[in-house]
Amino acid sequence: MPAFSASAPGKIILFGEHAVVYGRPAIAVPVTQVRAKAIVMAEPKSPAGQVRFIAPDISLEAALDSLPEDHPLAFTIRRAVSTLQLVHIPACSIRITSTIPIAGGMGSGAAVSVAVLRAFSASVGHPLTNEQISSLVYETERIYHGTPSGIDNTVITYAQPVYFVKGKSVEILSVKNSFTLVIADTGLKSPTALAVGDVRQAWQKDPQQFDRLFDSAGAIAEAGRESIESGQVEAIGSLMNKNHAVLQKMGVSCPELDVLVEAARTAGAFGAKLSGAGRGGSMIALVAPTASTYVADALRAAGAVGTIVTEVRQS
Numbered sequence: 001m002p003a004f005s006a007s008a009p010g011k012i013i014l015f016g017e018h019a020v021v022y023g024r025p026a027i028a029v030p031v032t033q034v035r036a037k038a039i040v041m042a043e044p045k046s047p048a049g050q051v052r053f054i055a056p057d058i059s060l061e062a063a064l065d066s067l068p069e070d071h072p073l074a075f076t077i078r079r080a081v082s083t084l085q086l087v088h089i090p091a092c093s094i095r096i097t098s099t100i101p102i103a104g105g106m107g108s109g110a111a112v113s114v115a116v117l118r119a120f121s122a123s124v125g126h127p128l129t130n131e132q133i134s135s136l137v138y139e140t141e142r143i144y145h146g147t148p149s150g151i152d153n154t155v156i157t158y159a160q161p162v163y164f165v166k167g168k169s170v171e172i173l174s175v176k177n178s179f180t181l182v183i184a185d186t187g188l189k190s191p192t193a194l195a196v197g198d199v200r201q202a203w204q205k206d207p208q209q210f211d212r213l214f215d216s217a218g219a220i221a222e223a224g225r226e227s228i229e230s231g232q233v234e235a236i237g238s239l240m241n242k243n244h245a246v247l248q249k250m251g252v253s254c255p256e257l258d259v260l261v262e263a264a265r266t267a268g269a270f271g272a273k274l275s276g277a278g279r280g281g282s283m284i285a286l287v288a289p290t291a292s293t294y295v296a297d298a299l300r301a302a303g304a305v306g307t308i309v310t311e312v313r314q315s
């Protein structure tokens, strides 16, 4: 068996996080500057059927059989083996590396799973379809996130801007005019399940207020779609500002995110918001291409531990 390699991008949520868990639409885009990569190599000297993971970023080197049932890598491969109805697995190693910040709202876990599934299924001669990959990764996400909407596995599998409604087929967005985003990492690790759980509790306590907030976020995502498809870049920015205000009301922002959002606006961004689960992780700012370095510098001066500039390309 030759080496089989595959990679998958990071992602950010442009509009509609949290509300998407409750059936409202959301928009996410891939971030191709950061990627997870998997390389599957034959290990003819290893015992038959042995699959070994090597993931230096998380200091993991272990055989599949030694990992617990609910370990995401083990779970992902076991589900792939049963989906593909494989009787015989050639002994192999799966080497995993990633430049996507972990727990930073950029889909690092989902991207690793997508890359592993693509490389592994190709190595056994049965490449999984995007639909199969996305649904297998959704199952893995459920182990850690409880009630994920499915937006992460979808945007990362398809690696294109998506308009997403939970339980419906994905719609790939056409982007009329390219636009530039600066992504800034607060450096605060924020487990998605915690923020999602808190929003659920708050919604159960005051369903009327939270349903209104989810509706507002959903309407912003709809308007965002129109702006993207009609090429009105500055309008996308002002919708991002509105979405941030709604997320603050949901209680998922934090002082560190608010400081960065404000710093981006002061530095001339068209709009800025937290992205993903909140309470840390990342924020995003929409900027004129010529302003990206200036805004990124301003964000680091305001406390961001890292910035990434990415372009959402015309399609």
Ligand code: PMV
Binding pocket: 013, 016, 017, 018, 019, 020, 021, 104, 105, 106, 107, 145, 147, 148, 149, 150, 151, 152, 192, 196, 275, 276, 277, 278, 281
């Ligand atoms: O933290 P992230 O980027 O994985 O974002 C989670 C997005 C939520 O809407 C909060 C949860 C979900 O499953 O959609």
